[in-house]
Amino acid sequence: MYQARTARVLQDKPPLKLWYRQPATQWLEALPVGNGHLGAMVHGGISEEVLQLNEDTLWSGEPYDTDNPDAVTHLPELRRLILEERDYVAAQELAHRMQGPYNExxxxxxxxxxxxxxxxxxxxxQRALDLNTALATVQYKAGDILFSREVFSSAADDLLVIRLTSDTPHALSLTAHLESLHPFTCAPAGSNKIRMTGRCPRHVDPDYLSTSDPVIYDHGEDGHGMRFETQLQAMVEGGRISADVDGALRVENAHAVTFFLSAATSYRGFASRPDLSAHVLEQQCTTRLAAGMSKGYEVLRAAHINDYQQLFQRVTLDLGTSDGQELPTDERLAAVQKGASDDALLALYFQYGRYLLIASSRPGTQSANLQGIWNDHVRPAWSSNYTININTQMNYWLAETCNLAECHSPLFDLLEEASVSGERTAQVYYGCRGWVAHHNMDLWRNTAPVGNGSGGPQWANWNMGGAWLCQHLWEHYAFSGDRSFLSQRAYPIMKKAAQFLLDFLVEDKQGHLTTCPSTAPENLFITESGELSGVSAGSTMDIAITHELFTHCIAASQVLDIDQGFAHELAQALARLPQPGIGSYGQLQEWNEDFAEHEPGHRHMSHLYGLYPGEQITLEKTPELLQAARKSLERRLEHGGGGTGWSQAWVSALWARLGEGDLAHEHMIQLLKYSTAANLFDLIDLQSPLIFQIDGNFGATAAIAEMLVQSHADELAILPALPHTWNEGYVRGLRARGGLEVDVEWNNGHATSVVLRAEQDGRFLLRLHQGQQPVSIKDQSGQQVPWTSERGRVVLVMQHGKNYALSFR
Known part of the structure; x- marks a missing residue:
């Protein structure tokens, strides 16, 4: 795994804090802390503090049979309806028969x-979340007494720590309780500790299904459903503590109190029943607490900050100062929503996205789901699952560019596990080799199409999720150059995904190899008869993902000097894929035919995959497709597209790839205006009920990075989409493909300094903003480094371990 050096300069202006003048009155005002495994939402109440808790493996259900043995029997008829009859309405109906159960x-x-x-x-x-230290704090005066709280979730020690202090002796008296929405019991475990135990439902229906019994518990001692345990232990200074028989801790007349919380579940792997005993869970929690308490608060706090800053402080972004930057965060957001300019808030939002990924995705934890690790509902929106037709992928768009490669690793773990489940799905549903995953996944790595025969095939039956996720494996290699990772982790998974597609592709009437059945995620088209369908052959996104996966597998074969025969087979198939179509409006077609769109302003931008996050469409290589992609984006937006927070983030990234910094910035502001909660969580929109999805936070951070540095088109582009409003600023520590760390300072729209740190040997093409050329390039010892020009680019040969400073007039 790539290890980046810590950035040398810390950002201190404006301060990297979310802060507020009042307690949270609802969950979407609370402040998140997390260590990838254990999360909490800190409300900051005065008479009562509430911390809502999550543990990353706590899901409903257990491994379950997703097979629909009849599915593959419908495949020949489905293909006949599409390829021969062009009866897309009948195909839409038949596709329901190839669905399996909903996920947990x-x-x-x-x-x-x-x-x-x-x-x-x-x-x-005042309550605050300090992004530099990952500490949530509360402070206020009651009468003449100053009360303070500090909360953090330590990845170093896997504990949640809550510190309460007062500036007056014996001023702290309180009662501590543990509760759950699930059936639970709470009991004392000594004079200063309480234990909460409980069990999750054996099954939960998705929130969008109306059923008579959506949440099912199994109350037997050996019943189904995941066990959980939480232990809360207190260390009191200058007072007394006792534990009641009803499971409450009572603190009287203390100077300070520190609470330590640990949690465990009976999860023991995606393919195993979660049946660890209650005794094992108790021992896990007890062991963690004993280790943490033996160190004490100050040691735990220092270890937490050090661990966190090793990741967070790698990247610094300064977009200048704003008039309102001294205001509380919710007031700044409200001002932006009324039309104020606050680019310093965008810089804060950028770093908040990095904070949230660190807090929700660490090596050894589960991947960040639709809500990261923060969820307060038994039936959360869309099950708070892994939606792999955009949302899970968007969660990790920032991982490499924003210098958090280690946080990418839980997604690779998910891929390894899903590839196991996906092999059976490929065989049962399609009769194919390799592995496949559809649009939804859960902890149990369900890879089959969900829907139970009633889900819309335009979303449920889309089967390119696994192939798309393989892009992340290649991207990690492209940024790090880690051949061991490519050989041992990435390529075996990529190869099996490519094997599935080789088997799944069929010949159409034009002699092309195409995907069939195929959908463009969640969108519908209008047939010639005026009816709706979502099922056809060879959607633009399908072909783009197939092209990309085959290309990456061929490249991996060359790098590793293996599998030449397989690479040749892929190259032959690659040559037979259809080219993207350009429709009657000059737009990039979403489907293989120029269908009329049922929803021209649809939230998904699936057919633009080749522009971003892919790299098939570029100005130099495919100028006609680039213009068609631009037209598609414009049409989407003219018809109301980009209506969700995550969709706005994707739009910003697309505009960045098109070199349109002002338009990318405009949609970042739209995201803040119409899809952002008071605690800066991304929302679907501002309509009630407010629905949190973390993908927009992560996608927006990735989009801002894409505005400043790009490295996808066989070149390193510096300030490729700089908005005019960002007149001056700097960024330090962004990463580029080829193993580079990049620092850029700019003024009046031009780079004033560029520093490149090479982690690999390589020859690089540098494209500077508005055709700038450096006056000199020096290494870290001050020696001049030779360079040449090629097509207006700087050609620079760099060596591993060296720094290169570009100077400008």
Whole structure:
């Protein structure tokens, strides 16, 4: 795994804090902390502090049979309807018969409730989340007494830590409780510790299904459903503590109190029943708590900050100051929503996305799901699952560019596990080799099409999720140059995904190899008869993903000097893939035919995959397709596209790839205006009920990075989509393909300094903003480095371990 050096300069202006003058009154105002495994939403109440808890493996259900043995029997008829009859409506109906069960749901763990006994008028209240330290804080005065709280979730010690202090002796008295939305019991475990145990449902229906019994618990001692345990232990300074028989901790007249919380579940792997015993869970929690308490608060805090900053401080972004930057975060957001300019808030939002990935995705944890690791509902929106037709992928778009490669590894773990499940799905549903995954996945790595025969095939039956996810494997190699990773982890998974596609492709009437059945995720077209369907052959996104996967597998074969025969087979198939079509409006077609769109302003931009996050469409290599992609994007937006937060993030990244910095910036502002909660969580929109999806946070951070540095088109582009409003600023620590770290400073739209740190030997083409050319290039010892020009690019040969500083007039 790539290890990047820590950035040398810390950002201190404007301060990297979310802060507020009042407690949270709802979940979407609370502040998130997390270590990838254990998350909490800190509300900051005065009379009662509430921390809503999550544990990353706590899901409903257990491994289950996703097979629909009849599915493959319908495939020949489905293909006949599409390729021979062009009866897309009948194909849409038949596709329902190739669906399996719905997946399970990510679950909330519970709550810590701290109820305080204090008097006096409350003044000078402030709660904050410091992105530089990953500490959530609360501070206020009650009467003449100053009360302070500090909360963090430590990846170093796998504990949630809550520190309460006062500036007056014996001023802290409170009661601590543990609760859950699931059936639970809470009991004392000594004078300063309580234990909560419980069990999750054996099954939860998705929130969008209306059923008579959507949440099913199994209450037997040996019943189904995941067990969980949470332990809360306190260390009191200057007071007394006791544990009640009803499972509450009571603190009286203390100077300070530190709570340590650990959690465990009976999960023992995606293919195994979650049946670890209650005793094992108890021991896991007890062991973690004992280790943490033996170190003490200050040691735990220092270890947490050090661990976190090793990741976070690699990247610094300064977009200048803003008039409102001294205001609380919710007031700044409200001002932007009324039309104020605040690019410093965008810089904060960028770093918040990096913070959230660090907090929700660490080596050894589960991948960040639709809500990262933060969820307070038993039936969360879209099951808070892994939606792999855009959302899971978008979660990780920032991992490589924004210098958090280690945080990418949970996604690779998911891919390894899904490729196991996906082999059976490929055989049962399609009679193919290799592995496949459809649009939804859960902890149990269900790779079959969901829907139970009633889900819309335009989303349920899309089968390119695994192939798309393979892009992340190649990208990690492209950024790091890690041949061992490519050989041992990436290529075996990529190869099996390519094997599935080789078997799945069929010949159409034009002699092309195409995917059939095929959908463009979640969108419908209008047939010649005026009816709706989503099922056809060879959607533009399908072909783009197939082209990309085959190309990457061929490249991997060359790098590793293996599988030449397989690479040749892929190259032959690659040559027979259809080219993207350009439609009657000059737009890039979404389907293989120039169908009329049922929803021209659809939220998905699937047919633009080759522009971003792919790299098949570029100005130099495919100028006609680039213009067609631009026209498609314009048409989407003219008809109301980009209506969700994550969709706005994708639009910004697409505009960045098109070199349109002002338009990319405009849609970043739209995201803040219409899809952002008070705690800066991304929302579907501002309509009630408010629905949180974390992909927009991550996608927006990736889009901002794409505006500043790009490296996908066999060149390193510096400031390729710089908005005019970002007149001056700097970024340090972004990463580029080929093993580069990049620092850029700019003023009046031009680079004033570029520093490149090479992790690999290589020859690089540098494209600078508006055709700039450096006056000199020096290495870290101050020696001049020779360079040449090629097509207006700087050609620079770099060596591993060296730094290169470009100077400009």
């Amino acid at each position: 749901s990510y679950q909330p763990l519970g709550y810590v409730r701290l109820k305080f006994e204090q008097r006096g008028e409350v003044q000078a209240y």
